[in-house]
Amino acid sequence: MRGNFGSWKRNESVFAVNMPAIDLARLKKQTAQLADLFDQPADFLRELKEILDFYVNRTLRSQGVAPSSVLPTYRTPAVVLRQIETELSSVAEKNPIQALELADALWDEGWLETRLLAAFLLGRIPPQEERLLARLTAWTQAIRDPSVRAALLTTSLTRLRKETPGLFLVLVKEWLYPTRQRMWSNGLQALVPLIASPDFDNLPPIFEIVEPVFKASPAALQFDLQELLIALHNASPDESLHFIQQILKETKSPLPAIALRRMSPDLPLDLQLQIREILRNIKN
Numbered sequence: 001m002r003g004n005f006g007s008w009k010r011n012e013s014v015f016a017v018n019m020p021a022i023d024l025a026r027l028k029k030q031t032a033q034l035a036d037l038f039d040q041p042a043d044f045l046r047e048l049k050e051i052l053d054f055y056v057n058r059t060l061r062s063q064g065v066a067p068s069s070v071l072p073t074y075r076t077p078a079v080v081l082r083q084i085e086t087e088l089s090s091v092a093e094k095n096p097i098q099a100l101e102l103a104d105a106l107w108d109e110g111w112l113e114t115r116l117l118a119a120f121l122l123g124r125i126p127p128q129e130e131r132l133l134a135r136l137t138a139w140t141q142a143i144r145d146p147s148v149r150a151a152l153l154t155t156s157l158t159r160l161r162k163e164t165p166g167l168f169l170v171l172v173k174e175w176l177y178p179t180r181q182r183m184w185s186n187g188l189q190a191l192v193p194l195i196a197s198p199d200f201d202n203l204p205p206i207f208e209i210v211e212p213v214f215k216a217s218p219a220a221l222q223f224d225l226q227e228l229l230i231a232l233h234n235a236s237p238d239e240s241l242h243f244i245q246q247i248l249k250e251t252k253s254p255l256p257a258i259a260l261r262r263m264s265p266d267l268p269l270d271l272q273l274q275i276r277e278i279l280r281n282i283k284n
Contacts, residue, residue: 022055027083030054035087039098041105045114048084052113055080071145073112081113085120092124099125103135112145119151123158132160133171140175140186153190161194165202168194173209184213188224195231203236207243214244215251217259226263233271241274248282257282 030051037044052074092099099121106118119139125132140152160168168190174180175187188210194200210228217225232240247256257279264272 022077022079024079024083027055027080031083031087034084035091038088038091038102039095041102044102045105045109048114048117051080051084052076069112069145069147071110071112071115071148076113081116084117088117088121089124092121093126096125096129100129100131100135107139112147115143115145115148116151119148119156122152122156125159127160127164127167136160136171137175141183149186150189153186154193157190157193161197162199165194165200169205169209176209176213178212181218184218185221185224188213188221188228192227192231195228195235201235203232203239206232207239211243211247214247214256215253217253217255219259219262222259222263225259226266229263230267230271233268237271237274241278244275245278245282248278 034044034047034051037047055077056074092102103118103121103125106114106121109115122132122135122139136152136156139156140149143149143152157168160171172187172190175183175190177183191206191210195203195206213221214225229240229244232243244260248260260275260279264275267275
């Protein structure tokens with residue numbers, strides 16, 4: 001049984017009564033067989049659909065993937081997708097060209113599960129693959145589903161972020177270019193995992209590329225700016241507060257101050273108090 005959220009929800013009570021536990025040994029065998037078809041996208045998709053159909057009635061709603069998805073979905077249990085990803089991980093890293101071809105095929109299918117798997121495969125492809133950045137930009141521009149978008153901005157960027165942070169920042173800088181405001185949210189969200197990484201401490205380039213966005217402080221990006229500010233403050237409180245002070249001093253627009261006041265109640269208490277102090281000093 002496949003369908004969208006509405007049709008699935010109407011059958012929730014039936015599903016809740018008739019859901020046996022997943023046989024992990026059987027699942028591992030099924031996903032291993034699926035991985036053998038890695039270099040045959042058409043056959044892989046056919047086998048994948050059979051697996052997703054097999055498990056669609058075998059989980060409660062709360063265990064499924066993304067209840068609020070706007071894409072059609074098989075209502076796949078999270079454990080099933082994780083096992084598929086486990087089987088595909090090493091083979092994708094060893095065969096990046098085939099991984100990209102399979103990712104394209106999965107993406108074009110248009111289902112929640114296939115697009116999540118496509119996003120996962122992008123994250124296993126070496127950053128040196130010249131077509132990777134084009135896929136990331138095109139797919140993040142096109143997608144509206146929150147779960148797939150989050151996967152593209154985190155999982156898909158895994159190797160690029162870890163192995164070539166300089167190239168990663170070039171990509172994000174393109175997304176945050178002043179004339180590309182539609183991409184600003186993607187750029188801000190993509191930065192958070194890098195800033196939170198214990199291995200990353202090069203914050204000055206981050207401040208440089210996000211400065212125009214903080215100076216503009218569009219209301220639609222308040223949550224993104226708030227999340228980024230918290231990550232920056234966790235990484236380096238002094239640098240982050242100095243950055244905010246400079247933004248407020250250098251811009252004549254009232255929007256940064258307005259945005260900071262609006263997000264202040266939702267900030268950690270120590271940061272909240274520090275922001276309020278900065279705002280008072282700037283006002284005076």
